[in-house]
Amino acid sequence: MVDISREVARIVREAGVNSGVCTVYVPHTTAGVTINENADPDVAHDMLAALAEMVPRMRFRHSEGNSDAHIKTALVGTSATVLIDGGALVLGTWQGIYLCEFDGPRSRKVYVHIARA
Numbered sequence: 809m810v811d812i813s814r815e816v817a818r819i820v821r822e823a824g825v826n827s828g829v830c831t832v833y834v835p836h837t838t839a840g841v842t843i844n845e846n847a848d849p850d851v852a853h854d855m856l857a858a859l860a861e862m863v864p865r866m867r868f869r870h871s872e873g874n875s876d877a878h879i880k881t882a883l884v885g886t887s888a889t890v891l892i893d894g895g896a897l898v899l900g901t902w903q904g905i906y907l908c909e910f911d912g913p914r915s916r917k918v919y920v921h922i923a924r925a
Contacts, residue, residue, distance in 0.1 A: 809842075809852040809855065809856060809906045809907070809908050809909070810906060810907045810909065811846050811904045811905070811906055812832070812905050812906065812907050812918060813846060813897075813899070813904040813905045815918075816830065816832055816890075816897065816905050816920055817896065817897050819920045819922070820892055820895070820896065820897055820920075820922060821895060821896070823922045824895070825892055825895065825922050825924050826892070826893075826894065826895050827892060827893055827894075827924070827925040828891075828892045828922055828923050828924040828925045829889060829890070829891060829892060829922070829923045829925070830889070830890045830891075830892050830897060830920060830921070830922050830923075831887055831888070831889050831890075831920070831921045831922075831923075832887060832888050832889075832890070832905055832918060832919070832920055833886060833887040833918070833919045833920075833921065834886050834887070834907065834916060834917065834918055834919070835886070835917060835919065836881070836886070836916060836917070837877075837878055837881060838874055838877035838878055838880075838881055838909075838910050838911035838912075838914075839881060839886075839907065839908060839909050839910060839911070839912070839914075839916050840880070840881045840883075840884035840885055840886055840907075840908040840910070841884070841885065841886060841887055841888045841905065841906065841907060841908065841918075842884050842885065842888060842905075842906050842908055843888050843890070843899070843903050843904070843905055843906070844903065844904065844906060845902045845903065845904070846902065846903065846904025846906075847901075847902045852906065859880050859883065859884075859910075860876075862883075863876045863879045863880055863883070864876065874910075874911045876910070877910035877911035880908075880910040881908075881910055884908050888905055890905070892922070892925075
């Protein structure tokens with residue numbers, strides 16, 4: 809899990825949008841996006857450990873051998889939406905935006921779309 813909050817916040821600031829909505833999206837079937845605690849790195853570790861326990865890497869029918877990554881992505885999701893107010897992301901004190909890599913490392917694209925209110 810990679811905290812991408814600063815990069816997304818920078819894009820929002822540079823867009824000059826005072827009020828609106830920011831959507832963060834990854835166009836991949838084995839990577840996701842989530843919002844969660846970013847103050848304690850143990851939370852990200854624990855999340856990945858729990859997902860690995862729920863969906864272990866095992867022999868699935870998919871020939872690439874990464875069906876567990878596809879399932880984890882389906883559980884986490886491929887996008888997150890954050891409000892923008894006063895030109896800044898509206899995140900809780902302990903919240904961060906994470907790119908979740910379930911089948912890598914790989915090169916990934918992250919799209920940030922901003923809509924004015």
